[in-house]
Amino acid sequence: MPYFLAFESLIGGVSKYFTPFYRVNKEGGFGFEKQLFARPQLNITPQVLTNQGDELLSFAREMEARGFDEINLNVGCPFPMLTNRKLGSGLLPYPDMLRQMLTAYFNADVRLKLSIKLRLGLVDTNEIYAVMEVLSDFRVEEIILHPRIGVQQYKGEPNWEAFKDLSLRYSLVGNGDINSMDILDDIKLRFPDTPAWMLGRGLLTNPCLLRPELEWRDTMIKLHDLFLNNLKEFGLSDHQILNQLKCFWEYPAQYLEKGQRELRKMKKVGSMEAYEVSKIRLIADS
Numbered sequence: 689m690p691y692f693l694a695f696e697s698l699i700g701g702v703s704k705y706f707t708p709f710y711r712v713n714k715e716g717g718f719g720f721e722k723q724l725f726a727r728p729q730l731n732i733t734p735q736v737l738t739n740q741g742d743e744l745l746s747f748a749r750e751m752e753a754r755g756f757d758e759i760n761l762n763v764g765c766p767f768p769m770l771t772n773r774k775l776g777s778g779l780l781p782y783p784d785m786l787r788q789m790l791t792a793y794f795n796a797d798v799r800l801k802l803s804i805k806l807r808l809g810l811v812d813t814n815e816i817y818a819v820m821e822v823l824s825d826f827r828v829e830e831i832i833l834h835p836r837i838g839v840q841q842y843k844g845e846p847n848w849e850a851f852k853d854l855s856l857r858y859s860l861v862g863n864g865d866i867n868s869m870d871i872l873d874d875i876k877l878r879f880p881d882t883p884a885w886m887l888g889r890g891l892l893t894n895p896c897l898l899r900p901e902l903e904w905r906d907t908m909i910k911l912h913d914l915f916l917n918n919l920k921e922f923g924l925s926d927h928q929i930l931n932q933l934k935c936f937w938e939y940p941a942q943y944l945e946k947g948q949r950e951l952r953k954m955k956k957v958g959s960m961e962a963y964e965v966s967k968i969r970l971i972a973d974s
């Protein structure tokens with residue numbers, strides 16, 4: 689949220705943001721931050737990772753109370769610790785379990801829209817077909833497809849042929865490896881009917897991707913300062929702020945020639961003073 693608020697006020701050009709996923713912890717709660725509530729200046733959808741109807745419902749009720757009008761279900765996460773538990777893309781081979789969860793959701797008295805983020809499958813690209821049949825039986829607001837399979841994690845190329853085949857039958861938002869304006873323009877030409885495109889790592893690495901008139905270095909410095917202000921306003925401790933700032937540079941560092949080396953050094957600093965020196969070194973590299 690602090691990053692998105694800074695991004696939206698400085699750069700914008702994004703119609704919708706998604707939180708990273710929330711998941712029930714060992715105590716059975718989600719551990720929401722108290723600042724997680726809908727804000728007029730930011731169209732943000734909270735995401736949940738679950739395979740249980742009751743968890744999905746309790747997430748939805750909490751988000752409704754916090755003023756949101758949509759939640760997103762994560763059926764795409766590829767990390768084995770989660771997929772082994774039939775979570776994220778680990779749920780894709782079990783369309784009946786998905787149906788049960790969605791039935792519980794849509795039979796209950798929740799008014800929140802539900803959108804879904806998914807992959808083609810866990811181990812096989814054909815898993816998606818049974819899943820799409822399940823989804824078409826419900827009033828799903830939006831389906832975002834990252835056309836890889838779970839076991840691929842982030843390796844190889846997105847399977848745009850499979851995306852094309854599915855797009856003939858379903859309205860899908862596309863996502864995956866859109867790392868430049870050229871790639872975005874090409875893919876929009878290739879799939880003119882696709883209603884929207886989701887960007888992840890490309891936009892984190894180059895926040896000016898959609899605003900080529902902005903200068904990267906100057907924008908990064910302003911974005912950083914706004915982000916830092918927001919972290920302070922959100923009441924994070926110095927230690928938490930330092931960790932967040934180190935994460936902030938994780939993707940932008942890839943934009944810089946010696947970024948990885950400077951980032952490794954930055955990760956070792958233990959004070960804000962040392963961080964400032966390290967940040968100046970990193971950004972001077974551009």
Ligand SMILES: Cc1cc2nc3c(=O)[nH]c(=O)nc-3n(C[C@H](O)[C@H](O)[C@H](O)COP(=O)(O)O)c2cc1C
Nearest residue numbers: 708709762805834863864865866886887888889890
């Ligand atoms: C470190 C990391 C964390 C991610 N966390 C989430 C997440 O919480 N929820 C989600 O839907 N996708 C998550 N994703 C996947 C992205 O949303 C996206 O589908 C993927 O990175 C491909 O798109 P991109 O190439 O534009 O980044 C994550 C990806 C990475 C690399």
